[in-house]
Amino acid sequence: MMAGGDENWALIIVDVQNDFMEGGALQVSQASTILDPIDELLNAPRIRLVAATQDTHPPAHLSFASTHSKPPFTRHNVPHPCLPSEHIEQMLWPDHCVRGTEGSQFHPRIQQALKRRADAHIIPKGTNIKVDGYSGFADNAYLSFTELPRLLFENRITRVVVVGLATDYCVKATAIDAAKFGLKPVVVRQATRGVDEQDSQQALREMSQYGAEIVHSAKDVIALMA
Template identity: 50%
Template sequence: MMKKDALLVVDVQNDFLPGGALAVPEGDAVIEPINTLMDAFDLVVMTQDWHPRGHISFASNHDGKNVFECIETDYGQQVLWPDHCVAGTFGADFADTLNTSRAVAIIRKGTSERVDSYSGFVEADGASVTGLSGLFKSLGVTRVWVCGLATDYCVASTAIDAAKDGFETRVVMDACRGIDIDGSLQAARNNWHKHNVQETSVAETIATK
């Protein structure tokens, strides 16, 4: 069977860039390599964090709670974040220099007030799907390259769920940046290796196309 490839660009949005509400260190450094990567793929899909103002993950919506504290929810523990990527705001917009015209689809996630979402495939409750897996399967995609922000959170969750859904999955490491809190980056890498997610680079990816 002929393999069909997709590039999945995760959450390259203003609030995750330097100066944003939940900035990833050097987050803007992913834009140029991602634009370069997109030229090597016929199929590009982007994910976009898109939260209502009353979102469960915002510390501001929980009296007496601080950013980075955890709360218990119906779906397990939830880290509390600063307000970020609020639907329709500048912070939720894609980075100006990201070539969004290449995307055939944009998958919005975290759109429900009561459930967070790191993965581009399924919300944190493990049940609410975004439609991304169905889209890829309808297009005949068999291999997925994942890049974007942040390596140890949304990129890792997305890559692992891609592998769980049967896609051959790679993370393009130099087209990602992480937060790396208390060893979270190495923990994410250990986790995705358990799911047979491979690591690659921009140059290696382009050379194989």
């Protein structure tokens, strides 16, 4: 097994967008508290590549409660995008991160950090109107993949640090997919926040079961890299 100093590290910043910040259309409580730890990780000398996922939904997206005339934060069976006789259980959300809107843009601190780094890449997701996309790697039905797997493997990345929003949905899906690809994810608790605290605790357990390493702070990650 390679030591931390022998591995190639990437930072995956999941959906740190205006609509998920305090006051946004789908705000996550205390979302802004993750910004300082993310800054610390962006300055870690061993980070070779940064990938920022960006929810980019078309209007009337399948995940929006308004599309189904249902209340937000309820579960609803939606048609499978390829198999009309089958359904997928979907959490219905307030309209959020609609492409071209201010809410879909990265938080200004993240936006500025990405501009400063030549190794930063933006990964759109959730672009298919017929299926949601929590993971930075693929849509929820695994019908199509984003550019993230190719980007990581072309750059010989072996470990990924996963941070962002929200712990119980997109962070969880991204970390689990990273583990499935053999990328040995590290999830930083100080740099993630969830929609629901109990669900977030369960999500951390699930990520751990898939092989993700759960650490408390950016300093813990930097120690792993040594």
